Amino acid sequence: MMKVIQARMLPWAVGLLTAVVIYLVFFVVPPAQGLGDYVRIAFFHIPMAWVSVLAFLMSAWWGAGYLRRQEMRADRLSAASAKLGLVFVVLATVSGAVFSKLTWGAYWNWDPRQTTIFVLLLIYGAYLTLRAAMPEPRRRARVTAVYALFSFLTVPFLVFIIPRLYFSLHPSPVINGSGSLDMDPVMLGTLLAGLLDATLLYVWLVFRSVGGKDKEALP
Amino acid sequence: MQQSIWQGIKLVFIKELTAGLRFKAAWAAMFMFALTTLACVSMALQGGVVEPRLLAALLWVCLFFAAMAGADRVFADEDTAGTLLTLRIFGPSQAVLLGKMLYTLFLLVLLAMFITPLFLLLMDVTVAAPLVLWGTMLLGCTGIAAAGTLIAALTTGASVHSGLFSILMLPVILPVFLPAISLTAGAFGSGGITGSYLGGMALYDLILLVGASILFDYLWYED
Numbered sequence: 001m002m003k004v005i006q007a008r009m010l011p012w013a014v015g016l017l018t019a020v021v022i023y024l025v026f027f028v029v030p031p032a033q034g035l036g037d038y039v040r041i042a043f044f045h046i047p048m049a050w051v052s053v054l055a056f057l058m059s060a061w062w063g064a065g066y067l068r069r070q071e072m073r074a075d076r077l078s079a080a081s082a083k084l085g086l087v088f089v090v091l092a093t094v095s096g097a098v099f100s101k102l103t104w105g106a107y108w109n110w111d112p113r114q115t116t117i118f119v120l121l122l123i124y125g126a127y128l129t130l131r132a133a134m135p136e137p138r139r140r141a142r143v144t145a146v147y148a149l150f151s152f153l154t155v156p157f158l159v160f161i162i163p164r165l166y167f168s169l170h171p172s173p174v175i176n177g178s179g180s181l182d183m184d185p186v187m188l189g190t191l192l193a194g195l196l197d198a199t200l201l202y203v204w205l206v207f208r209s210v211g212g213k214d215k216e217a218l219p
Numbered sequence: 220m221q222q223s224i225w226q227g228i229k230l231v232f233i234k235e236l237t238a239g240l241r242f243k244a245a246w247a248a249m250f251m252f253a254l255t256t257l258a259c260v261s262m263a264l265q266g267g268v269v270e271p272r273l274l275a276a277l278l279w280v281c282l283f284f285a286a287m288a289g290a291d292r293v294f295a296d297e298d299t300a301g302t303l304l305t306l307r308i309f310g311p312s313q314a315v316l317l318g319k320m321l322y323t324l325f326l327l328v329l330l331a332m333f334i335t336p337l338f339l340l341l342m343d344v345t346v347a348a349p350l351v352l353w354g355t356m357l358l359g360c361t362g363i364a365a366a367g368t369l370i371a372a373l374t375t376g377a378s379v380h381s382g383l384f385s386i387l388m389l390p391v392i393l394p395v396f397l398p399a400i401s402l403t404a405g406a407f408g409s410g411g412i413t414g415s416y417l418g419g420m421a422l423y424d425l426i427l428l429v430g431a432s433i434l435f436d437y438l439w440y441e442d
Contacts (some may be wrong), residue, residue, distance in 0.1 A: 067437050122390040129386050134376040142441065143373045146434045150369060150391060153430050157394035157423060 011203045032187070035054040041099045047198030049093035049113075052120055053087030055202060059127070059154040063145030064207040069120055073210070075141035078148060079131060080209040083204060084122040093117055116158045123151045224314055231310065231318020232325075235293070239322070244302035245296070249326070253334045256281045262339040267340065274395030275403035278338050278360070279396060284326055284385070285334065286360075290367040291384035293319045294375045300367075303375070313432060320368040320431070344407055350359035355399050358420040362395035362427055363388075365437035369431035372438050394423045 025043045032039035062078035065071070096105040096114065108114060130147055132205070134140035239246055260277050269277075297303040305317060335356065339346065346352055370387045377383055387395075398416040405413075 064248045071294075082418055119390050126390055129383065130377070131375065133374075133383055135378050136376070139376055139441075141378075141439060146369075146437055147373055147387065150366075150430055150434055152382075153426050154391060154394055155428075185331040 010200065014197065014200045014204050017193065017200065021190065021194050021197050024186075024193060029183070029187055029190050032184075033094060035103060038099060038102045039187075041102075042094055042120070043194045045092060045095040045099055046090050046191060048095060049117060049192040050195055051198045052089040052117065053090050054199065055081045055206075056120060056123065056152070059085060060148040063148035066141050067149075072137070072141065073147065076210045077206065078145060080206045082124055082127050082131075082148070083209070084205055086128060088198075088202070089124055090118060090123050094123060100156075118141075119158055123154070127151070133202065140187045146185045162184055220234075223289045224311065224317075228318045228321060231315055232321050235319060235322035236325070237328070238296070239285025242296075245289050245292045246326070248287050248334060249330060252331060253281055253285035254337070256284060257334060257338055257341065258314045266343070269405035271344075271409035272400070274342060274344055274407055275400045275409075277342075277399050278335065278403060281334060281338065282331060282359070283363070283392070283396065285330060286363050286367070287388065289326060289330075289396040290323050290363065291371050291374065291380075293323060293368060293371045293417055295371065295380065298375050307439065312350060312436050315439065316368060316372075316432060316435045319371075320364050320428075323368055324360055326362035327364055328357065331356045333391060346406055347408040348406040354417060355402040355406065355420070356425055358417065359399040361393055362420065362424045363392060365427040365431055369435060369438075372435065372441040383398070391427075395420055397437055 021043070029040065029043065031037050046151035059078045059081040062074045062081060066078060096117065100111075100114075101107045102108070127144060127147055131144050133160055134143060194196050248339075260281065269372070279354060294303065297306060338344070367384075370384060373387065374380065374383050380416075398420050401413075402416050
């Protein structure tokens with residue numbers, strides 16, 4: 001019963017929240033100092049980048065679930081998460097490149113975060129290529145789960161080492177080194193709403209894409 | 220009598236080495252690929268002056284893609300020859316993985332020892348810090364061997380082989396590749412050699428080794 005309510009309520013909640021976020025971004029958020037109206041792109045770009053990383057984590061998590069329990073549902077969830085992750089990472093890359101051109105004068109300059117997102121794009125591409133190259137479902141589930149977990153080993157490097165290797169044009173994180181918040185409250189609220197909206201959209205889409213296949217798999 | 224893991228690793232390594240020396244195609248492909256790539260780069264540059272960072276990147280691109288031409292065969296050859304099942308029955312997973320990894324490392328070190336002096340000669344490079352260069356080479360080869368052996372096991376049974384190994388390897392090996400280029404550029408005289416990069420590479424190699432060791436059991440002991 002709860003699952004049915006969730007399945008029916010979630011699309012409405014996502015739709016409503018998306019409308020609210022769009023309204024906030026275009027009509028409430030003030031232009032930022034130095035960036036002007038270009039800052040509005042960031043309210044779509046950051047949630048897309050967040051979900052790209054979340055989808056990667058969840059794909060590895062469900063991959064580990066498959067290796068533990070051998071349930072094909074975990075493999076379907078892992079694959080669905082990777083497919084959505086690829087879409088989100090492309091959107092994050094494109095929106096980031098447009099923002100980069102408008103503010104820094106070039107679409108691409110191998111900034112640490114651009115490098116990170118590009119590596120993520122390569123991992124998603126590699127994972128889905130491996131799936132396409134494996135004809136036998138059980139073997140496919142096993143090898144892609146192993147690859148998802150193995151490629152997850154790059155995360156500490158992407159987060160901690162890459163930023164030390166290259167100079168970054170990106171602003172420092174919202175929560176800075178001293179642990180305090182350094183952002184206009186309206187912008188922060190809108191950003192948090194955008195993050196929640198993108199996360200719920202991801203959750204809805206991933207379970208929706210697996211739901212149909214679960215029904216097909218029933219005896 | 221149960222053999223120790225070390226004995227198992229040694230036996231798998233000797234088996235790989237014997238097979239490699241008997242059927243030289245994989246060795247020849249790898250070394251000739253490296254030589255061809257290096258010749259292309261050298262001819263294209265025509266003795267022009269090149270920045271140390273670009274030189275370092277070119278050397279690692281030659282090494283990486285030459286390694287890709289040979290390191291992907293460690294499990295595929297067994298599959299083609301029909302010996303994989305026998306190895307699966309008689310070989311403990313960790314002995315097979317580590318034996319094959321050691322063999323791949325041996326092959327890659329030979330490749331680096333072959334291509335690096337030729338590269339220095341043809342590109343007229345003076346090495347300011349030879350120990351850093353060879354330390355970087357060793358750590359780079361270890362990382363490629365650790366990741367390459369697991370990924371070679373993953374691609375066994377794939378319907379498409381051409382290019383798949385490189386596609387899967389590149390994102391995983393980038394954490395070795397990028398610091399290796401920085402360190403090699405430093406060894407070629409661009410300055411800025413950071414000991415923490417060497418430490419970072421060694422740590423990531425260890426992470427790859429442990430990760431491959433844990434995950435390999437899931438591939439080896441199938442239902």
